[in-house]
Amino acid sequence: GHQYCELTPLVGNIVRELAARFGIGGVRVAREPATVGTLLRSRGARGAAALPGALAKQLLAAGHRRRVRDSGLRHAAVFFGSVTAGRVGLSELERFLTLGAARGAALVEVGLHPALPVKPDGASAAVASPWGDPLAATRPLEHRWLVGDALPGVLARRGVQLGRLC
Secondary structure, eight states, rough: GGGGGSSSSSHHHHHHHHHHHHHHOOOOOOOOOOOOHHHHHHTTTTHHHHHHHHHHHHHHHHHHHHHHHTTTTOOOSEEEEETTTTTHHHHHHHHHHHHHHHOOSOOOEOOOOOOOOOOOOOHHHHHHSOOTTTTTTTTHHHHHHHHHSHHHHHHHHHTTTOOOOO
């Protein structure tokens, strides 16, 4: 769900119904265990202003996780990235993997927002998107490290495999 709309009970009910109808075995549960620390670490003093919204999202996510489990759908043991949209680098990824391992998580999901800006004619461009995307400036940074040479080494050192839930 875009912007975590699946956390609301109404949309979450629809997601679970559609999963059952179409044989989808797993869904995202964006309940981030380190929300407060990650928020303050990634946004500094500005992060404190975002705390009420982040905590409300966590309450909704806890209910969504319970309903997903009750319906028999699979989900990652931990999720990271809900408060770091567009600002995840390799150091944050390593921190998330460390936190997931400390919780004994066999499956960790990290929400990312990579992209390359595109001109209306489809050519790459180094400009903000025309629809006012607040992450336009940071999406290329996430894209760069995702396709760069360092990521495979980070994953190999940690014994991490990329995979799918379903």
